Amino acid sequence: MEQYDVLVVGGGAAGFFAAINTAERNPALSVAILERGTSVLNKVKVSGGGRCNVTHAEFIPNELASYYPRGQKELKGPFHSFMTGDTMAWFESRGVPLKIEDDGRVFPESNSSQSIIDCFLKQSQKYDIKLKKNHAVRSIGQTGDSWAVETTKEVFYCKKLMIATGSNPKIWQMLQSLGHNISPAVPSLFTFDIDDPRLKDIPGVVAKDVAVEVMGTSLHSEGPLLITHSGLSAPSILKLSAFGAIELAQLNYKFEIKINFIQQDAASCLEVLMKNKLELSKKLVRNTPLFELPKRLWVKLVQAAAIADELRWADLNKLQLQSLSKQLTKAVFQVHGKSTFKEEFVTAGGIDLKEINFKTYESKLFKNLFFAGEIINIDGVTGGFNFQNAWTGAYLAAQELSK
Incomplete structure (x- = not known):
């Protein structure tokens, strides 16, 4: 049994971004990331042909929101708080220079997704974020004021729980059994x-x-x-x-x-x-x-x-x-x-948008339960938009997770 202030389920883009921003805002908190596999940030690694299409150079919130078939209305508010320019500044201030290509896609100047991965791992170490690999989640539940997450190896307890597992059917089923409504997944790109x-x-x-x-x-x-x-x-x-x-x-x-x-x-x-x-x-x-x-x-x-x-x-x-x-x-x-489409596999589907507070990305049904990324029924067209959705949701959730 392990106890943390904040537990993030999912070692992908949204999970790391939420964990890092939480620990950065409040270094006194104990933060851990649970990952079911042997490696983390796999989708980041292969995205954009191995270059990682970080975001898209659209700097007007309402225009940016128009690139999302699902979530267009819900993202307008969040994008006014954190969007493309903020994402670019975040990475560049942490040692990852970016470039805008002619078609508007934004990539690391290195042309390698490893630059993004290295940045996340470095920031995680800096703030002593615990990374737990090979921990597939078996159940999620509440115990008094805490959340309990049972994995294939042990049980974790936390005050605040962030779930950023993408379109993982098993996690969706667990959330459905808790009471959340899930829109069925269908391929989107x-x-x-x-x-x-x-x-x-x-x-x-x-x-x-x-x-x-x-x-x-x-x-x-x-x-x-x-x-x-x-x-x-x-x-x-x-x-x-x-x-x-x-x-x-x-x-x-x-x-x-x-x-x-x-x-x-x-x-x-x-x-x-x-x-x-x-x-x-x-x-x-x-x-x-x-x-x-x-x-x-x-x-x-x-x-x-x-x-x-x-x-x-x-x-x-x-x-x-x-x-x-x-x-x-x-x-x-x-x-x-x-x-x-290439190595990308994006789906429509996920947690019902009506059940999420888009100011904080907290569940409207359960206190101290947060979501970010593709686990929510939001998806964008190709060109960096799905990553921007992940960064925005994770950043806004981190503001609450760090309190």
Whole structure:
């Protein structure tokens, strides 16, 4: 049996951030982190391709909140207290210089997630935070004014308990048995699996600015589109997967999408094509990509419009021009499944948002029980937003945990 002032369950980003900020504010407190595995901060290590996408350079709280399909309303208040600029200052003041990339993502200057891990471990040692590995939680309960956490090795008692275990079904079940409502987990960041001749043999091709909609729904997005070995990815697709997480799960990941590759309507597109029929009359259609489309994608769409490789612009009739316009502005693809986005596995689901006080991240049902990170039913699109949610919740909870 061990007794602590503050016990943090979960050796990930939110758990460490909560523990460090708690101990930093009140070094007299005894603080410990429980981790079920043999190592800590595993998700931090692999995030951003091993570089750790710390946050995103959006500095207006309400704008930042708009990147969260679930939790958008709830995060506006917390972001006014701790958000991107605060996160960047926190790491930089502790010896981790950061950089903002062109797309707004924020990484350590070292380009290594190890910089973040080393920072956390150093701060933990500085404030004598006890790190208990190989402690899988078996039960959580109250004993008088204390919380009791039984692990596979022993029982811990604490005055205040922070749970930051991410989307761990076993922990969710324990919280459910206590009385918390849990929204079921479904994948939130994933790519679309598509088997279509228009995408065959051109993996790595990027269309810079497309519009995508899920047919039969109100889901739509814009942005870059990446053709992969198994289908489609990049921000335009990942945003759809996040905002449509629940709806797409209900469709069993089988649905149709419509893509406008050029962000123009069919009539405007047809006008440009007819103009090119005159101006490029002697050139092969397949060799003259328009609308700044990558040549390999252009060739695929030309073939899909049933325009033979040897045809010149002058050879095209009105039906062929209309067919090409349709491929460029209203191309329909059948999605037949999903794939995890890189090493990231983000889920929608978790503790009901109505059961959390977002000023303190304390449970509304139980005093001195706090949550942060993906254990709550909050998730963001890709680009550092899920980490920012973790930092914000952990920081605000630490202000209460340290009292």
